[in-house]
Amino acid sequence: MRKRLLITGASLLLALGFFALPSFLDYRMNSTADHGPYQASAAAQALHRQLWIADLHDDALLWQRDPLQRHSYGHTDLPRLLEGNVGLQVFAAVTKTPRGLNYTSNAADSDNVTPLIIAQRWPRATWSSLLQRALYQSERLQQTERDSQGLLQIIRSREELRQALARRNPEQPTLAAILATEGLHPLEGQLANVDVLFNAGYRIAGLTHFFDNELGGSAHGLAKGGLTPFGREVVKRLEQRHMLIDLAHASKPMIDDVLAMATRPLLVSHTGVAGTCPGPRNLSDEHLRRIAAGGGLVGIGYWDGAVCATSVDAIIKAIRYSVDLIGVEHVALGSDFDGTIHAPFDTRGLVLLTDGLLKAGFSAEQITAIMGGNVQRLLLQYLP
Known part of the structure; x- marks a missing residue:
């Protein structure tokens, strides 16, 4: 006994x-290097309060913490996003990552996410279906919207964004949210699933993540090839549905192929630039110029693989390089918060970027554009 x-x-x-x-x-x-409180100059604080801030990438939907409750760990939740004066947050759905994940060479035949979601007690349908994992993360954000008492709104169209902007009140800030995919392996090889994701609220589509998939090559995959025939069909369908295409994690040949066929501006939601930080996924000057020439946006990341340090100065350096090369109107923020990174600060610390940009000689108008104005302009023109 x-x-x-x-x-x-x-x-x-x-x-x-x-x-x-x-x-x-x-x-x-x-994790974060600095847990706050975050100190900035009086000028930076005053300007920061006037900004509408947009961040192009956050993986918080993968984790089981309640987005409506303040936490002492992780990078974002609704209270901290509002405290950081974030006006729009893009939430990406992570559905699969390889074991032994690394920056240079990953196969597609293993998955870290399955045991994680089982431990988090996700619905059984998600255990074996990448599409169901994406749909469940959409459902989680929709439930957060319903429970937020109007503080969070999912944006599906340019008209919804206009309405959210008109309602925004500095005395009681609200958060607009957009759904994105971290790779399109949730299509499970079926073109019709583009429409399934669209109907579930997804408006930004990352094509690949850390491994090559049915659409083509990842910067971290084995073959690192260009678009497959299926990938070309998907790009056309995404454009037909007015979903924005995200080239973060894409291989260089895939970036070339998408640039050659795209008829709408492209995003790189979270990245670094090779000019300040060489790396497998950081954008070359040529790709920066071509993305900008098509009216696209580049979201500068906050982690060491993107900017070669865990510091505000390193982020500002990458922003300065990009602005000087392609113009301020093509540069945005792409934190990769909650994407298993070590960040200089959590989302409450965004005022440190405002302060750093001021110290680097950027004007208030330029800072307004970088911190969110460019994203707002693009979405108001190219969302459905």
Whole structure:
């Protein structure tokens, strides 16, 4: 009897440890160098309060923490986003990552996300379907919207964005949210699933993530090739649905292929630039120029792989380089918050970027554009 009790107790402890693991991983992997409070100059604080800030990439939907509750770990939640004066946050759906994830060479035959979502007690349908994982993350954000008492609104069209902007009140700020995919492997090889994702609220589509998929090559994959025939069909369908295409994580040949066929501006939601930080996924000067020539936007990331340091100065350096090369109207923010990065600050610390941009000699007009104005302009023109 005692042996049976010991076995039962040990099994219970193991189960409890398994279900507690996601929060532990979230705490360890979504970390910050500076936990605040965040100090900035009086001029930066005054300007920051006037901004409408947009961030093009956040993976918070992967984690089990409640987006409506303030947390002491991770990078974002609704209270901290509003405190940081964020007007629009793009939430990306992560549906698969390879074991042994690295920046240079990953196969597609393994998955870290499956055990994570099982431990987080996601619906059983998500355990074996990448499409269902994307749909569930959409449902999570929709439930957050319903429970937010009007503080969060999912944006699906340019008219909804106009309405959200008109309602925004500095005395009681609200957050607009847009859904994006972190790679289009949730299509599961079916073109019709573009429409399924669109109907679920997705308006930005990243084509690849850390491995090559049915659409083509990842910057971190094995073949690192260009668009496949299926990928070309998907790009055409995305443009027909007025979904914005995101080239973050795409291989260089895939970027070339998409640039050659795109008829609408392209995004690179979270990236670095090779001119300040060489790396497998950081954009060359040529790609920066071609993306800008098509009216696109480049979201500068905050982590060391993007800017080669964990610091505000490194982010500002990448922004300065990009602005000087392609013009201020093509540069935006792309934090990669909650994407298992070590960031200089959480979303409350965005005032540090405003302060850094001022110190680097950017004008208030330029800072307004970089911190969110460019994203607002693009979305008001190119959302459905």
